[in-house]
Amino acid sequence: MSSADFEAIRQLAYKSTGIVLPARKKHMVYSRLSRRLRQLGETSFADYVQRLQRDETELPVFINALTTNLTYFFREGHHFEYLKDKITQQWLSRPNKRLRVWSAACSTGEEPYSIAMTLAHPFATNEWDLKILATDLDTNVLNTAKRGIYSDEKLSSIPSEYANKYAKRQGEHDFTLSPLIRQLVHFKQLNLLDAWPMKGPFDVIFCRNVFIYFDHETKKRIIARFRQLLADDGYLIVGHSETLMQLSDEFVFEGQTIYRPKL
Numbered sequence: 603m604s605s606a607d608f609e610a611i612r613q614l615a616y617k618s619t620g621i622v623l624p625a626r627k628k629h630m631v632y633s634r635l636s637r638r639l640r641q642l643g644e645t646s647f648a649d650y651v652q653r654l655q656r657d658e659t660e661l662p663v664f665i666n667a668l669t670t671n672l673t674y675f676f677r678e679g680h681h682f683e684y685l686k687d688k689i690t691q692q693w694l695s696r697p698n699k700r701l702r703v704w705s706a707a708c709s710t711g712e713e714p715y716s717i718a719m720t721l722a723h724p725f726a727t728n729e730w731d732l733k734i735l736a737t738d739l740d741t742n743v744l745n746t747a748k749r750g751i752y753s754d755e756k757l758s759s760i761p762s763e764y765a766n767k768y769a770k771r772q773g774e775h776d777f778t779l780s781p782l783i784r785q786l787v788h789f790k791q792l793n794l795l796d797a798w799p800m801k802g803p804f805d806v807i808f809c810r811n812v813f814i815y816f817d818h819e820t821k822k823r824i825i826a827r828f829r830q831l832l833a834d835d836g837y838l839i840v841g842h843s844e845t846l847m848q849l850s851d852e853f854v855f856e857g858q859t860i861y862r863p864k865l
């Protein structure tokens with residue numbers, strides 16, 4: 603992969619996803635795209651870059667190859683404890699029974715299903731109208747998320763109170779989640795850089811471990827748009843190494859990378 607090839611790939615990734623690929627990631631890009639080149643029978647990155655310019659169906663495949671999708675159930679467990687202990691208590695006393703949660707970079711689904719397991723009791727009832735929107739740019743991970751079947755190794759990160767209630771055996775080495783949990787989550791493909799069709803307001807937005815791939819301007823724009831879709835008494839939750847500091851003065855910090863709109 604020549605410097606010119608890497609530069610072309612880097613620019614296309616940035617323009618279409620906001621993901622910044624610094625020079626130190628060249629090796630990672632090389633190995634992720636080499637697989638794709640082999641599938642296509644392409645022998646050079648220069649040819650692949652040309653294909654990307656003339657064949658628009660290749661762009662989603664290129665994007666899927668470049669995204670980093672690491673996730674697991676109840677990742678950064680303190681956010682789910684906060685949701686259960688603090689946010690849930692606040693909701694219980696409200697007259698309005700409509701609850702909307704958005705997992706804005708949901709990868710293979712572990713994050714929105716963890717939210718669903720946390721909120722199912724007491725909100726998955728006829729009295730409450732709870733919906734969890736789960737979006738991601740990558741169509742491959744969304745297919746896995748919608749399928750909702752996970753290997754048994756993933757079971758250990760689900761607290762046993764939820765695993766016992768909601769995890770159901772699927773074949774010999776896999777499990778799935780009960781219909782009660784799955785029906786709360788609605789998966790859609792969405793690029794955070796594009797227009798968002800949702801009107802909101804959302805009560806909680808989870809956008810964790812995706813800002814780390816974006817530059818300052820992209821983060822700033824997305825955070826301002828989150829504020830527009832977030833209820834005044836809502837919460838924005840980002841990943842443990844992410845911050846809104848110097849990106850927005852519209853939020854106050856609650857601790858543990860949890861933010862609330864400044865009123």
Ligand SMILES: C[S@@+](CC[C@H](N)C(=O)[O-])C[C@H]1O[C@@H](n2cnc3c(N)ncnc32)[C@H](O)[C@@H]1O
Binds near residue numbers: 620
């Ligand atoms: C590391 S995963 C984080 C998953 C989950 N939120 C968590 O914290 O475990 C990052 C996800 O962000 C998605 N992503 C990257 N750029 C995006 C964009 N422009 N729009 C929407 N999703 C994006 C990737 O496809 C990937 O699934």
